[in-house]
Amino acid sequence: MAKKAMRIGIVAISSPFNPKTADRVQRLAASIFPENPPELVVHPNSFLTHGHFAGPDSARIDAFLEIANDPEIDALWFARGGYGACRVAEAALRGLEPAAGEKVYLGYSDAGVMLAALYGQGYRVAHGPMCQDIVRTDGDAAVARALNWLVNADPGTLEPSLDGSTPAAAFNMITLSQILGTSLQPDLTAHVIMLEEISEYLYKIDRTMHHVTANPGIRKAAGIRLGRCSDMLENDTDFGMTAEEIVRDWCERSGISYLGTADIGHDADNRIVPFGI
Amino acid sequence: MAKKAMRIGIVAISSPFNPKTADRVQRLAASIFPENPPELVVHPNSFLTHGHFAGPDSARIDAFLEIANDPEIDALWFARGGYGACRVAEAALRGLEPAAGEKVYLGYSDAGVMLAALYGQGYRVAHGPMCQDIVRTDGDAAVARALNWLVNADPGTLEPSLDGSTPAAAFNMITLSQILGTSLQPDLTAHVIMLEEISEYLYKIDRTMHHVTANPGIRKAAGIRLGRCSDMLENDTDFGMTAEEIVRDWCERSGISYLGTADIGHDADNRIVPFGI
Numbered sequence: 001m002a003k004k005a006m007r008i009g010i011v012a013i014s015s016p017f018n019p020k021t022a023d024r025v026q027r028l029a030a031s032i033f034p035e036n037p038p039e040l041v042v043h044p045n046s047f048l049t050h051g052h053f054a055g056p057d058s059a060r061i062d063a064f065l066e067i068a069n070d071p072e073i074d075a076l077w078f079a080r081g082g083y084g085a086c087r088v089a090e091a092a093l094r095g096l097e098p099a100a101g102e103k104v105y106l107g108y109s110d111a112g113v114m115l116a117a118l119y120g121q122g123y124r125v126a127h128g129p130m131c132q133d134i135v136r137t138d139g140d141a142a143v144a145r146a147l148n149w150l151v152n153a154d155p156g157t158l159e160p161s162l163d164g165s166t167p168a169a170a171f172n173m174i175t176l177s178q179i180l181g182t183s184l185q186p187d188l189t190a191h192v193i194m195l196e197e198i199s200e201y202l203y204k205i206d207r208t209m210h211h212v213t214a215n216p217g218i219r220k221a222a223g224i225r226l227g228r229c230s231d232m233l234e235n236d237t238d239f240g241m242t243a244e245e246i247v248r249d250w251c252e253r254s255g256i257s258y259l260g261t262a263d264i265g266h267d268a269d270n271r272i273v274p275f276g277i
Numbered sequence: 278m279a280k281k282a283m284r285i286g287i288v289a290i291s292s293p294f295n296p297k298t299a300d301r302v303q304r305l306a307a308s309i310f311p312e313n314p315p316e317l318v319v320h321p322n323s324f325l326t327h328g329h330f331a332g333p334d335s336a337r338i339d340a341f342l343e344i345a346n347d348p349e350i351d352a353l354w355f356a357r358g359g360y361g362a363c364r365v366a367e368a369a370l371r372g373l374e375p376a377a378g379e380k381v382y383l384g385y386s387d388a389g390v391m392l393a394a395l396y397g398q399g400y401r402v403a404h405g406p407m408c409q410d411i412v413r414t415d416g417d418a419a420v421a422r423a424l425n426w427l428v429n430a431d432p433g434t435l436e437p438s439l440d441g442s443t444p445a446a447a448f449n450m451i452t453l454s455q456i457l458g459t460s461l462q463p464d465l466t467a468h469v470i471m472l473e474e475i476s477e478y479l480y481k482i483d484r485t486m487h488h489v490t491a492n493p494g495i496r497k498a499a500g501i502r503l504g505r506c507s508d509m510l511e512n513d514t515d516f517g518m519t520a521e522e523i524v525r526d527w528c529e530r531s532g533i534s535y536l537g538t539a540d541i542g543h544d545a546d547n548r549i550v551p552f553g554i
Contacts, residue, residue: 050517051514051515051516051517051518052480052512052514052516052517083480083483083484086484086487086488086491087483087487090491177454177455178454178484178485178487178488179488179491180457180458180459181457181458181459181462181488181492181493181494182457182458182488182491182492182493183491183493184491185458203329203360206360206364207360207363207455208455210363210364210455211363211455211456211457211458211459214363214367214456214459214460214461215458215459216458216459216460217458235329237328237329238328239328239329240327240328240329241328
């Protein structure tokens with residue numbers, strides 16, 4: 001008897017997703033799991049466009065909650081990042097029902113706002129590739145990694161420094177910065193916090209790392225690891241430190257352990273970081 | 278008998294200042310107050326260059342403290358913004374001596390980090406033009422306004438909505454955002470908070486306003502006023518809201534009163550906002 005196929009709900013809560021990319025992800029999933037492909041359920045609101053967003057806030061909240069609260073769906077996979085999660089996070093959280101506690105939530109970048117908020121409320125979340133990553137160079141590998149983790153919990157998909165006993169969390173740097181001191185900030189005491197960034201000036205990395213490491217909650221972390229900082233913008237004047245030197249410096253100043261690099265980033269190599277242990 | 282000339286200490290704690298601009302400010306001060314010009318004491322470290330900064334952190338901390346702790350100096354005027362205040366704020370605060378409590382501190386933009394930190398410790402600070410503003414179009418007017426406030430406490434220099442009974446504070450938006458949830462965040466309960474921004478995408482204004490208005494301390498404010506958001510960057514897709522609509526929206530969502538516009542910004546019209554009453 002065939003095992004019941006896993007059902008993965010896909011929802012865009014930030015910028016709009018598009019049907020062509022959704023099709024590519026569907027075809028990839030079918031080719032990776034020919035025997036028993038997961039059923040990918042893309043919420044139709046994900047294809048809406050409202051300025052910057054995949055539909056107005058209310059449509060994105062509805063889409064998130066319809067997937068999250070559906071007891072027939074095993075996982076909620078964020079379709080993509082962009083911008084918009086902070087506009088819906090509080091309302092989305094208020095609407096969660098018991099079935100939302102039975103699934104896992106996967107995404108990164110702007111979706112990190114939802115990961116933070118959900119993790120803070122005890123939900124199972126992970127930082128890892130999203131559907132939209134399929135359009136990157138070698139993007140199939142990123143999306144296959146996400147699927148292998150969602151469907152098989154394949155340990156080969158995990159960020160390699162995870163030791164199975166120290167809790168972890170991962171964020172885009174500015175995304176974490178801009179929830180600090182709000183109700184969306186989760187308790188990361190004793191966690192290894194992995195940070196990555198894209199398309200920023202090094203002086204802004206420096207400013208953001210001051211903010212992150214000056215927060216009393218973050219200072220209780222077990223340490224910080226630095227993922228990739230890619231496509232950095234050119235400073236007018238040479239900043240004089242690399243991103244890793246900046247992070248190491250702020251860790252030292254704030255008494256947080258700097259633990260080395262992390263295999264995460266806005267790229268096809270982005271590995272999975274389940275939050276917690 | 279001639280009144281003793283006021284002594285104003287000038288120090289760059291962020292990006293480097295330069296001697297030519299300092300001379301222009303000196304000449305302007307002499308022309309505005311021909312009878313009894315204030316003595317402008319520019320700390321020589323302000324002209325250092327260390328990558329992005331007016332010298333290494335230690336040189337900027339020293340410069341700040343030498344001016345702040347000098348009992349013969351009546352006011353500390355930040356030479357300019359840029360970036361770097363957050364790197365020196367905590368150490369600078371630790372080094373303050375009693376004479377630092379006898380003067381007033383004036384600046385804005387990146388210097389807002391120091392204004393916040395100082396105000397949080399009970400020092401007298403104000404948001405207003407800095408020396409470097411003299412290079413703007415009509416920049417003489419900005420610098421003359423700052424001098425008229427420093428020397429004469431001229432009420433005509435003040436932001437016009439100030440009513441003399443409601444405490445106020447003013448910040449660059451992202452500067453405030455990136456001290457939230459840290460020891461540098463001052464108590465702004467019952468304050469009118471004025472915010473301004475420059476060279477940002479509207480979606481980042483939106484994200485930052487979420488952050489600011491989601492902070493429990495900021496939610497205790499009497500309200501928010503919006504200064505000028507100038508030289509905004511072009512979004513890929515039209516954001517669909519103006520900066521004022523964004524601020525009004527987040528105020529509404531978070532239960533903070535939106536009080537209208539404020540006459541502050543990164544421009545020559547930037548008026549003075551003394552913190553507190």
